[in-house]
Amino acid sequence: MECYEHTIKNIRGNIDLFYNFLPSTAEELMNAKLKKIITIATTMLAVACLTPNSWADTDWADDLTAISENDWSYEKARHLVERAGFGDIPINIERLATMGPRAAVRELVYFHSIPSTLPDFDHSGIHDSGIEPFPASRPAATKLAKETGEAIGVKVKPEGNRRLQPVVDRFFYWLRSSMLETRRVAHWWANRMLLTKRPLEEKMTLFWHGHFATNEEKVRDYRKLLNQNQVFRAHGTGNFKDLLIAVSQDPAMLAFLDAGVNIKGSPNENFAREIMELFTMGVGNYSEQDIREAARAFTGWNFTDLQFVVNASEHDTSNKTFLGRTGAWDGLDIIDMILEKPVTAEYIAGKIYKFFVREEITPELQKELGASFYSSGYEITPLLEKIFLSKDFYSPASMGTHIKSPVELVISTYKKLGLDVVPGVPDFYDTTESLGQILLFPPTVAGWAGGRSWITPGLLLARGNFVYDTVFPNINFLPSDRYPENYQIGVVAERLATGADIATATQPEDSYATSASNNMVDRDEEFNTRLGSYRGWRMAIERVKPISRTPARLNLTKMVLAAKCTNTEEVVDYLTKRFFTISIDQDTKKLIADFLEKQLGTNNIIDAQTFSEEAVRETFHLLLSLPEYQLG
């Protein structure tokens, strides 16, 4: 019933102001009875406002004008922090609540004055120059090895069985270690999201990662994903043109979209297509011909190791006709012409809006935001400031209606728990995977669909399970960065250790092997891929630094006592206020408070504090399993 409290506060505040302005004689005339009548009237007004929509802000939807200082409240500050960052603990929200909207938004949006002291990524040291250039596939690696006697920095054995085995081992080593190291990058990033004093910086990095989505599974090089992540961070709230160029010339994207094989005489459209369809204009604003012409303009764009290069000899210098204009365009020209189109600004502004505000955006609002973005020359910070100050942002349609993405859910939960490090149990990668979103491994270049697609019956249960896993860490936890997902290579390891020959050791398990694919594994005598898979995994976990497996250090009893809770109702009230962005109905809260009381054997949390932690955690799990917890 936040609107209720807010409106009452508002009205009473105004009435107090009114009294203050009256001359003292007039105030004497205002007898207690009249004051009482006014109080009753305000109560009635407030009763009339017993709907989720405060009568004062129902017409705020789609209104981009700024809210006034009077409109500010704890709930609005909490909403701002939830969206512009990953939520926060009450004391920090209170600070922003006292600042007023302009100052609060300013602090979040113009964050560069706040120092950033977070550590750089700590590399395991899995890479060496011999790995470059990494072959496109295992068959390409073995073919190269057969032809030249060497590949991936490894020579072919001069004699004996399985002469190419070391090359194959190395191939799988790099795939496995880069994948594991990428997970470490994601874990490092999760810690940044949790600890940063500049939440919007990390939130925008997350946004751009979903927008310019590249997946390490195809890129096969954690360093490129890490560097791209830095590009998002550095340019994420700057100028979109700078960001677009930086991303388009960044090896991660070039690798992901096959830019390197887009050469004169042999254009590959992938890169040009996705730049136009997904990253800038959106479908319907260009033709297939435009894509083909743009591909020719991008020819020669490539990378060597981690450097962007333009191979002049592979660049098609002839004329191209793109969006109706003809010239000897290169990639940068194409980008300029794309940005000249207002539809690009509308597309990007609309996407930013949907990520930070809500899914439903009217065409008019999108045009308005797009025009604003376009006329600023694609400056991202003013756009964000405008959005975060707008009445629309604080309208009932926008507050408490966003379904938190898996990463938002996990990080904001940790943040609201007051953790100072991302727990190693449950594992961040495992958790977000079970919830449907893995950082640095988006399903396709379109990123994550978001919105309602985060919620299906299975995923709703998984979200509740995440809370359980946080408060009751799994003592049977097996770190997925140590135990191979492919159990079959675990079997290979055991068999080898017992002295089995390689052919026997790498046979598939006991199922009746009728399938052709299982019979293929040991077909070529020059190498054995299953052996390579096992060795590659083993060498990878030798090198990749382990993620610390400390669970969350929790003391929920201490938390609620510090908040001056004395009984179970107050505990539930406090927890809902701290963790939820909408209010929970009284009946449900009562049920949960009664549950806690039953577990404690008393209503009095102070009396029970020496033994209450199990029960409070169980209650916490119950509470955060409510479907409403998905709303941010």
Add this chain to the structure above:
Amino acid sequence: MIKKTTFKRRDFLKLLGAGAAAGSSVSPIFSQLSPLAFAGDDTSDKKILVVLELSGGNDGLNTLVPYGDDAYYRHRPTLGIKPNKLRKIDDHFGFNPDMSGMERLFKDGKMAVFHGCGYDQPSYSHFTSMAYWQTAAPNSGESLGWVGRLADALDPNVTANYLVNVDATQSLAVVAKNHVPVVFDDPKEFGRKGLFNSRPLLDKDRVATSNSSQAQRRLLELAKSARQASEKVRSACENYSTPIDYGIAPLDLNKIAALINADMNTRLYYTSFRRNAFDTHVQQPNLHQRLLTYFSDAVSGFFSDMERIGRADDVVMLVFSEFGRRVAENTNLGTDHGTANNMYLIGNSVKGGHYGDLPSLTALTDGNMQHTTDFRQVYATAISGWLGLESHEQVLRYRFKEFPVFS
């Protein structure tokens, strides 16, 4: 599914509730709207459709190779698969070398191949074209999936667990207006963790209050269906084991087999070969052959399993991809996005063989084949011919010419 023999007038009127005015007299149009006019016998309510999506744009020409057409080899001097390597099914076509399972299914007469499937003004974008196939609304906007709409049309009673999607996230194809698809990936994970004491409250179905927002309401509904579905799915998968080899990548067909074995209410299953696996722009030969092997093994394993549990007559599978690939190979030993492609309907009840006109490999538009079959014809064939919904336009918006695959 309402059996013809137990049809009652009030059921009929309930069905009409969504569309026609409840008070209208019984007129010819109602027979069009009635889902009861199927030709099958009483076992029709056990019929199951499994849709398998091959994501990424599978290269149909190298899957079922038209080795009898010289143009194929002219366009693909390197990528073209030589006749002696193929698994020939007749004197014109042969499957990619390791697709032994698919070859056998065709030779056993259980596989219908549809040629030249596509749509007008094709999109070459994965997301767009896949969205068109998943919504059966090419070049149009549609937020509901065709399988979701099919569930709503076939089952107005909104039976729980009618529609199952095995995937990490809900596919657009199964987004429905009324049905909430059961979406799961790992059956073991599809269960709520919670201590004994908290179970009653955790499993409690809460109702929305008058103060609840739209978002809240929806979440509460989902929570309810989650609980019910999870119990069923978990026990179905736990109680199932099979000696059949599904190969290296079962494509979740083994999970579907477990649910079928457990006699869930489910009539519609949707699964996929995920992550745009078939997007073979570079270095296609080995990768594609591998992918097709996994695909073939999974499908044939599934049907062997269906035979084993005695459900092979009840199940038909539809296989598709969001587009084929260009006829000519590119210079990276791969192929780029194309247009027309093959679709498959597989099952005991299928009249095997070739359907649809072969698209020309010479009369190309911009290097791409002209489609000869609207992909929705195959959908319509499955909807009307197999599942018995005569008025498939309820689902597909228009009527399409079906193929005589189901007698």
